[in-house]
Amino acid sequence: MMPPPRRLLRFAHRAATLTGLRLALFAALALAASWRPLQQAGGMNDFRDAHLLHSYEDAGTRTVTHYGQLPLWNPWACGGQYALGSPQTRVASPTLLVSTLMGARPAEPLLLWAFLVLGMEGFFHYARRRVGSALGALGAAPLFGLAGFTALSWSIGWLNFAGFLLLPWLLWGTRRAAEGHLRGAVVVAGVFALLLGFGGTYPVPMGALFVALEAGRTLKGLRGTARRTSALWALGATALFTLGACAFRLWPLVETMRSAPRIMAGTPGNSAEELARMLLQLPARSGYSDPGNFFLAPAALALIPLAAWAWRRALYPAVLAALCVWMAAGYSATPSLFGALRLLPVFGTLRYPERFLVPAGFFLAELVALGFAVLLVRVWRVPPARTAASWWPTAAAVACIVIAVGWGFQVRAFDRLSRWSQMVPSPGPIPEEAERPFAQARGNRWAQGYFLALNRGSIACGEAWPVPMSERLRGDLPQEEYLEDAAAGTARRVEWTPNRVTVDVTATRPTVLLVNQNWHPGWKSAEGEVISHQGLLGVRLAQGTHRVVLRFLPRSGIGGAGVSALAWLGMGFVAWRLRGRLGLAAIGVASAPLAAWGVLLVTSTEPVARAVPLNPDGTPMFVTAPPADAKPLGAKFDVPVELVAAEVPPAPDAEGLIHMVLYWRVTGPVPRSVGIFVHLPGPPGSKRKNADHPVLGGTFFLAGAPRDVLLRDAFSVSTKDWDAGERKVLVGLWQAEGDGSRIGGRGADGKPLASSHVEAGTLTVPPKPQSEEKP
Amino acid sequence: MGATWRRAAHLGWLVFALCGAAAVVRASTARLPPPPQRLSPTLREQVGHAAANQEAEWRRKARQSFPGDHWSQDDDFGAAERKWAVDEAHRRGVPVTEVLEAIDAELHSRPVQPPRKATASPCKPRPFYD
Structure with missing residues (x-):
């Protein structure tokens, strides 16, 4: 009979x-972890981001349940927005079904619960194969599955970040796919499609990064050229199937981001101490704390040193965990790995380096699983006769207790972080269209959830990317559909739904029907010609009586869905006719949907929405020449950038604001780290002021600015707390994301610039009126 | 698989299903109802006017906080308006939607004159926040 420890282990x-x-x-x-969120189900999260993100889900759900349409267009947000092209919406995910069944608000905590279970189960499958112990994997799974960041995300309305919990499924699928299993390819394609549909702005690019590394790890672990070659074919087929399966969302996203690129500057960073606190410190009772936001029970991490016994297996997760922590340090680390990652396409828009603590936690949990597994193997190897004398069984029992206590701490930390949520009473049911017809309101992005409950769109928009919006949208119109020339006839709404608007128009002369929503190339009409009227949705009509039926049928959404359907059919074909083999033939099958995508791109015509670069004050960024009253400067820097001219007013305006303009020309490749400094030194003893900006007009890094065109860079400063007196305006270039050094240059006279700056002008700040001076 | 383990597995599935059911029941039965009161037509008009009277000052402050940045100015104005709306709703014991509806109704009631706006600047998030 086996001794008790062995029996217990086997059991x-x-x-x-x-x-x-x-x-x-x-x-x-x-x-247990999601008990509090479940208790608050149905309430409205009053945090600003939650207002925005939840209103997307609310709008999508309403589009399905009230109008029986797919959530392609969201008229309630930002004056009308392509729902599939907006990166943070969750409406393209199967989870929308839960929202439609239960209501968008009650569905959220339920989805949270489901994601937690999926995360733990996924980690178990991944870690079991990597550490070779079911018990080790089981012990560590809740450490990753209940990591603090998911609770934090829940609290501030970022449910889409729960997508991080599917990371183990991606890595497990990658390994299985490399081993030639179709199931692995299906999991990778399905999870990426789900994450994209679920608004995984961080989980998708970060997942792709770790999938690529996992593929390399698996390939390295294979022996023999033949096995590696077949693994490469399998991974190639997986990549192609994944691309096809994601087309339904990827195409709209790429199309939208090309017309409205997001610029992310700044040098965010975290010290080692801050990172340690985020990862290891139990969150505050109130939930309001940065420490513990990525909590991973430190007690359980005590098992990690044991993984050294299996150092070959420990090496990869240990290195990856270290790299993730380095990444999480952002620009506080020198050199900055995060800074290097940002040079890559897509990754350049990542804002918060500390989010790399999520994968860091994942790999640390893998090390915990490995350490636990090592301990269990040691117990197993103790000869039965020496069990009583050996200390390994005791160590294993202690480890089991530590693991169980660790689970308890994870649950507690999760609960504490979920207290952060600012739940308020739900604004109530959304009125029926007939009862309260849709109209745009000026709105308020900080309270967007309330406007949906009034069946009002919010023109005021607070997205993380520059949503293409018309400046002609209004929140005070007597009717939402009207003629550009009111004297040209009448327009009467017949039917309104999110994706279809019907208007009867009687025009006494040619005119334009305007709809108080943003234009998008996906809007089509059989009657008249759909146009962008200063960004507003319009239909050019001839004289006469018309029934205009505007339908939103975006090529990228509908075509992309077709491509994705073909990809899934292709995977079915591989399972059926190729017996699941991911070889050359599978690559051929996987290429077919992408070929269809290419054909669609070439043959279908739809106007292209182009980005219109504007300064923050709404003025255009491209001009042919500086105005006559601008001061010519003609300075050339040691990077291919010219400062052509400047406009500096002699004094602040009546509100104490100074509006300046610099005219730049970029003539060649410039490093991304280069930014603009604008120093405004004043009289001796006065406070130093500056208007440095690494991004031209809030739109282009010098590195990404169009070449050989004149760029008008408008910016303003307030002189509210400035000392009176004359100030020079000194302009130059510097390594804003580097060592902070200035970049030299030459003036219009060809002489080197003194202190590497150009004097763009001078201005005089008048003394403040007596009433405004500080006591 | 022995009979004991089969029973254990069945029990596991049962517990799993019960946990799922508990989550569904808890999510669908939780309620956070809004205050039942509504603004009378007269009060609605008063609230709308009160917000309109504040707008010029909110916008002035926004111009100082974010000079030359129209979207940020509107966003800052939105934050001030939202805070006022929530406080006003609490003060009067009505849902926030009532106050926001009053503001919307006031905007529709007469032409809006500068510095007030019935529009919003296109979304242009700032390039850095750190």
Whole structure:
């Protein structure tokens, strides 16, 4: 008969391998962690981001349930927005079904619970294959699955960040795919499609990064050229299937981001101490704390040193965890790995380096699983006769207790972080269209959730990217559909739905029907010609009586869905006719949807929405020449950038504001780190003022600015707390994201610039009126 | 798989289903109802006017905080308006939607004159926040 520790181990191992028992444990832990969110289901999260993100889901749900349409166009946000092209919406995910069944608000905590279970189960599958122990994987799964960041995300309305919990499924699928299993390819394609549909702005690019590394790790682990070659074919087929499966969302996103690119500057960073606190410190009771935002129970991490016994297996997760922490340090680390990553396309828009603590936690949890597994193997290897004398069984028992305590701490930290949520009463049911017809309001992005409940769109928009919007949108119109020339006839709304608007028009002369929503190339009409009227949706009509039916049928959304359907059919074909083999033939099959995509791109015609670069004050960024009253400067810097001219007013305006303009020309490649400094030194003893900006007009890095055109860079400063007196305006270039050094140059006279700056002008700040001076 | 383990697996699935059911029931039965009161037509008009009277000052402050940045100015104005609306709703014991509806109705009631606006600047998030 086996000694008790061995029996116990065998029993625990058996239990861990039973899916039902394992899921019961994960479901119970997830329920305990999400108990508070579930208790608050149906309430409205009053945090500003939650207002925006939840209103997307609310709008999508309303489009399905009230109008029986797919959530392609969201008229309630930003004056009308392409729902599939907006990166943070969740409406292209199957989770929308839960929202439609339960209501968007009650569905959120339920989805949170489901994601927690999925995260733990995914980690179990991944870690079991990587560490070779079901029990080790089971012990560490809740550490990753209940990591603090998911709770924080829930609290501030970022449910889309729960997508991070599917990272283990991606890595597990990648390995299985490399081993030639179609199931792996299906999981990778399905999870990426789900994440994209779920608004995974960070989980998708970060997932892609770790999938690429996992593919390399798996390839390295394979022996023999033949196996590696077949793994490469399998990974190639997986990549192609994944691209096809994601087309329904990827195409709209790429199209939208090309017409409205997001610029992310700044040098965010976190010290080692800050990172340690984020990861290891139990969050405050109130939930209002940065420490613990990525909590991972430190007690359980004590098992990591044991992983050294299996150092070959520990090497990869240890290196990856270290790299992730380095990445999370952002620009506080020198050199900055995060800064290097930002040079890559897509990754350049990442804003918060500390989010790399999520994958860091994942790899640390893998090390915990490995350490635990090492301990269990040691116990197993103790000869039965020496069990009583060996200390390994005792160590294993302690480790089990530590793991269980770790789970408890994870649940507690999760609960504490979820207290951060600012839940307020729900604004109530959304009125029916007939009862309260849709109209745009000026709105308020800080309270967007309330406007949907009034069936009002919010023109005021607070997205993380420059949503293409018309300046002609209004929140005070007597009717939402009207003729440009009111004297040219009448327009009467017949039917209004999110994706279809019907208007009867009687025109006594040719005119333009205007709809108080943004134009998008996806809007079509059989009657008249759909046009962008200063960004507003318009239909050019001839004289006469017309029934205009505007339909939103975007090529990228509908065509992309077709491509994705073909990709899934292709995977079905590989399973059926190729017996699941991911070889050369599978690559051929996987290429077919992409070929169809190419044909669609070439053959279907739809106007292209072009980005219109504007300064923050709404003025255009491209001009042919500086105005006559601008001061010519003609300075050339040691990077291919010219400062052509400047406009500096002699004094602030009546509100104490100074509006300046610099005219730049970029003639060649410039490093991304280069930014503009504008120093305004004043009289001796006065406070130093500046208007440095690494991004021209809030739109272009010098590195990404169009070449050989004149760029008008308008910016303003307030002189509210400035000392009176004359100030020079000194302009130059510097390594804004580098070592801070200035970049030299030559003036119009060809002489080197003194202190590497150009004097663009002078201005005089008048003394403040007596009433405005500080006492 | 022995009979004991089969029973254990079945029990596991049952617990899993019960946890799921508990989550569904808890999510669908939780309620946070808004205050039932409504603004009378007269009060609605008063509230709308009160917000309109504040607008010029909110916008002036926004211009100082974000000179030359129209979207940020409108956004800052929105933050001030939202805070006022929530406070006003609490003060009067009505849902926030009532106050926002009053503001919307006031905007529709007469032509809006500068510095007030019935429009919003196109979204142009600032390039850095750190």
